[in-house]
Amino acid sequence: MSSCIFEWDQEDIRRLKEAKRSELKKKHAGHALTEAQVLANISSRELAKHCRRRTRGVEVTRGLIQELLKAMWELTDTSGLRQINAESMTHVWEVQQKHLPCIQDPPGVELYTKLGSGSQKGDKVLDVLRCGRGSSSVESFHRHQCTFIPGG
Numbered sequence: 001m002s003s004c005i006f007e008w009d010q011e012d013i014r015r016l017k018e019a020k021r022s023e024l025k026k027k028h029a030g031h032a033l034t035e036a037q038v039l040a041n042i043s044s045r046e047l048a049k050h051c052r053r054r055t056r057g058v059e060v061t062r063g064l065i066q067e068l069l070k071a072m073w074e075l076t077d078t079s080g081l082r083q084i085n086a087e088s089m090t091h092v093w094e095v096q097q098k099h100l101p102c103i104q105d106p107p108g109v110e111l112y113t114k115l116g117s118g119s120q121k122g123d124k125v126l127d128v129l130r131c132g133r134g135s136s137s138v139e140s141f142h143r144h145q146c147t148f149i150p151g152g
Helices: 010-027 035-040 044-050 058-072 086-103 135-148
Strands: 006-008 053-055 112-121 124-131
Touching: 006 010, 010 035, 010 044, 010 112, 010 124, 044 124, 058 086
Parallel strands: none
Antiparallel strands: 006 053, 112 124
16 A cells, blocks of 8 residues: 555655665675565665655556555455455545545755765665654544534
8 A cells, every 4th residue: 555655756766776786795795696686675664774765646546556455356265255344444435535635744844854974885875764644643643623613
């Protein structure tokens, strides 16, 4: 679901891959690394620490979530029971789509702060980033909205 809402900054990803390749070359001298090996060695923690994400926009997010849901309708567990009640989930999705604009990044607002002087990986130095966006703030806003604003 997260990848339906957010996309990684490709320039940040490129720099992280270069740094990870450099780091791995030092550890495994003489071995040529494939792109897949470099990517497999990048942790989600490293992505969050060195790469920015941004929201994709309301319509792109809507389309990607609809595709995700469509792909999940027929999923079953090992005994053949459906994992998702399509009728119920369709209703939830119809109701929740109104919140898509609320979770988009505000235009022109820089949500990332550069912390410290960077982090050394191999022979590269990467920025250490902290994001001001938090899912709990969005969740809190909507809980407040539902409680105090009828029909919110």
